[in-house]
């Protein structure tokens with residue numbers, strides 16, 4: 139270990155190639171690495187964000203990173219149908235939906251340093267090779283690629299001044315894609331020294347219905363696989379439907395040398411928001427604190443306050459089950475809920491804020507027309523037209539928006555839903571019969587929605603939309619101003635290529651549409667609404683309000699939609 143402490147011995151001259159950020163002190167920052175074994179889809183992100191949250195509650199600075207095995211540079215070009223929604227960070231990085239889970243659980247904004255793909259790591263190494271940084275050496279997976287992974291982890295620690303970095307290794311142990319991440323963590327653990335890196339293995343305990351009992355074999359094999367990489371876990375967390383039996387925990391302990399008190403049952407819960415408390419009650423946080431020697435940094439008063447705030451939220455969530463409303467969400471990817479994860483979460487948060495449970499009706503608009511919209515929306519108390527790309531289903535979306543506008547059905551339009559509301563209004567109220575978006579009809583006569591000027595010069599589709607957090611100037615006295623309690627400027631996250639063509643703004647406004655949020659400098663329309671004497675809640679945004687909703691800080695536009703939907707439902711009951 140002492141070898142590593144001298145700068146000379148970290149150079150290309152020795153086998154200990156471990157580039158460290160300037161000023162980095164080995165062993166100062168703590169790391170918790172989380173691996174998934176047996177199967178994917180165990181809820182690794184939810185588990186690791188909950189664990190990070192309960193450490194943050196103790197007053198520790200935490201910083202998560204997701205290590206993704208795929209070769210894409212970011213998640214922007216991934217199909218949400220295959221990979222879940224694309225989550226956009228404030229700094230514009232398009233990431234995996236798990237980053238959304240971390241932001242929500244930790245109530246903390248993340249940035250590009252919190253997300254690394256194999257593609258990013260390899261491209262950095264290859265660029266360094268071309269720049270001559272490894273002259274004379276053959277560039278290898280170990281130590282150069284693993285060295286780059288460790289560099290990313292340590293840079294994140296320094297940049298965010300983290301007490302604890304949470305490393306979530308994407309995929310399942312045994313995949314080729316993530317094997318060098320696992321190796322890098324093995325090296326990290328060796329280099330950082332004792333009490334610096336805790337390894338948590340999340341596993342799955344099978345309970346085949348035909349047997350009626352829990353079986354530990356798959357979990358055991360998963361653990362063996364992890365140990366074959368040279369990682370002996372400190373903690374095992376067992377996912378299972380029912381509480382994991384002591385006899386199963388004992389077996390896992392015996393086969394992996396992990397003391398039984400550190401083999402935890404992480405069985406299914408009625409809501410993910412109950413997980414932080416479940417982890418706390420099981421004592422997993424105290425084990426991590428002890429293993430990392432963090433006892434001296436814990437602030438119990440802060441923790442008590444954070445726990446009580448969270449419990450209030452969780453209690454309200456469970457109680458809100460007594461009252462229900464129904465929101466229709468139109469969407470192309472209606473068969474896969476992950477594609478709309480943040481919208482589902484934002485509705486959940488807004489439901490709790492209104493003490494009501496929100497049921498979602500997924501509405502495939504492919505076959506909806508003006509004639510059938512009433513029938514399709516008969517059961518809902520409000521609708522959302524979310525973001526999307528391409529023409530499929532847009533005619534049906536426009537029909538739904540028209541129905542909502544005419545029938546005072548609460549409406550929230552998001553990005554494409556904002557653009558389609560403009561098209562609907564232009565056609566049916568302003569008399570611009572040919573109004574359309576050039577994304578859907580490139581040669582249309584009246585392109586009320588057209589490509590942004592800066593997008594015209596761009597070729598290729600990766601990471602080049604108008605992306606990330608931007609300021610929105612709010613018009614005083616409007617619905618959006620009221621929702622944001624009189625704020626004159628808000629910051630929201632964008633991901634789009636098209637906008638309202640500025641030449642049509644005047645026509646649309648004189649037709650009664652109110653643009654109540656704009657770019658502070660350029661004529662980019664960011665929020666539209668109808669006056670409240672015309673419609674109780676007709677609101678749409680060019681940005682994605684769902685991306686910034688947090689359990690304890692629900693996004694006001696969703697809170698408003700749920701409140702309006704509830705009011706409509708109550709009014710219908712009293713009639």
Ligand code: GLN
Pocket residue numbers: 524525526527528552553554555577633634635636637
């Ligand atoms: N396809 C539209 C655009 O690129 C809307 C994008 C979105 O809904 N995220 O502008």
